[in-house]
Amino acid sequence: MTVDRSARTAAPSTPDGAASVVSMSGARLSYGDRVLWDGLDLEVWPGEFIAVLGPNGSGKTSLMRVLLGLQKLSSGTVRVAGAAPGKGNRRIGYIPQQRALDPTLALRGRDLIGLGLDGHRWGIGFAGRGERARKVDQALAEVGATAFGDRPVGLLSGGEQQRLRVAQALVNDPRVLLCDEPLLSLDLAHQAAVSNLIDARRRSAGTAVLFVTHEINPILPLVDRVLYLVDGRFRVGSPEEVMTSRTLTELYGTKVEVVRVGGQIHVIGAHSDLCEDTPHHHAEL
Numbered sequence: 001m002t003v004d005r006s007a008r009t010a011a012p013s014t015p016d017g018a019a020s021v022v023s024m025s026g027a028r029l030s031y032g033d034r035v036l037w038d039g040l041d042l043e044v045w046p047g048e049f050i051a052v053l054g055p056n057g058s059g060k061t062s063l064m065r066v067l068l069g070l071q072k073l074s075s076g077t078v079r080v081a082g083a084a085p086g087k088g089n090r091r092i093g094y095i096p097q098q099r100a101l102d103p104t105l106a107l108r109g110r111d112l113i114g115l116g117l118d119g120h121r122w123g124i125g126f127a128g129r130g131e132r133a134r135k136v137d138q139a140l141a142e143v144g145a146t147a148f149g150d151r152p153v154g155l156l157s158g159g160e161q162q163r164l165r166v167a168q169a170l171v172n173d174p175r176v177l178l179c180d181e182p183l184l185s186l187d188l189a190h191q192a193a194v195s196n197l198i199d200a201r202r203r204s205a206g207t208a209v210l211f212v213t214h215e216i217n218p219i220l221p222l223v224d225r226v227l228y229l230v231d232g233r234f235r236v237g238s239p240e241e242v243m244t245s246r247t248l249t250e251l252y253g254t255k256v257e258v259v260r261v262g263g264q265i266h267v268i269g270a271h272s273d274l275c276e277d278t279p280h281h282h283a284e285l
């Protein structure tokens with residue numbers, strides 16, 4: 001399915017009559033007195049790429065957890081791939097925040113990817129061993145991991161492990177791909193490779209992408225809409241609508257400058273934890 005994104009960037013509608021794959025209405029999440037977000041209405045359409053931005057602790061990972069069915073909303077409703085979160089998990093791919101795997105883990109890369117196909121089931125594996133192996137090989141090749149697919153994952157570099165996580169998330173053709181800072185620890189070449197892979201998949205298969213990041217620039221050309229969370233407030237819209245000095249000043253409640261240089265967006269403000277000013281994402285392995 002090829003998706004016309006231009007028709008949907010500013011005002012989400014259903015140009016091809018497709019149903020949204022994520023639907024949140026009046027969603028509120030609070031921990032005790034602390035409100036992470038409230039009144040969140042969000043429809044995400046097949047093939048759409050949404051960047052989820054916000055400073056530390058603004059509730060980006062918590063949003064992922066709600067969509068995965070790991071965290072209940074305080075109020076409001078949420079549906080993912082046409083079902084309550086947790087029920088439709090097989091249609092959700094998830095790339096978690098990078099954490100180094102245990103060096104003693106006796107699991108090969110191809111086993112990790114295989115878990116994305118049938119890890120939710122006990123006993124009987126994916127129908128047809130040949131078909132399963134073919135899908136795993138294809139997923140390994142897509143992330144350029146064929147050469148290390150048979151090595152124990154715990155002995156791989158952080159970037160190699162991350163590429164396997166991407167393959168695992170995509171191997172089951174998810175309708176929704178949730179990415180929690182998937183480019184962290186990747187060098188620039190692999191940041192581009194992983195971004196392009198995700199982009200190609202959503203264009204060819206209509207997979208919707210929610211992509212949590214502190215830095216929008218590496219993915220800016222791919223982004224249809226931004227969901228920007230700050231201290232209980234949020235804005236949703238195209239990068240041109242949201243990433244402006246006026247909007248971010250309103251959101252942060254303090255003077256923020258958005259500067260565009262050479263096709264990149266830089267956010268400059270009083271907070272040290274503002275998005276896009278954190279260069280650690282470019283760390284080499």
Ligand SMILES: Nc1ncnc2c1ncn2[C@@H]1O[C@H](COP(=O)(O)OP(=O)(O)OP(=O)(O)O)[C@@H](O)[C@H]1O
Binds near residue numbers: 031057
């Ligand atoms: N189960 C929980 N109970 C209480 N507070 C929680 C719980 N889970 C998260 N929080 C708090 O909610 C806030 C939002 O956390 P979350 O991990 O969603 O933020 P984030 O935007 O992903 O942050 P970061 O950019 O640092 O990864 C944090 O202050 C966190 O401590």
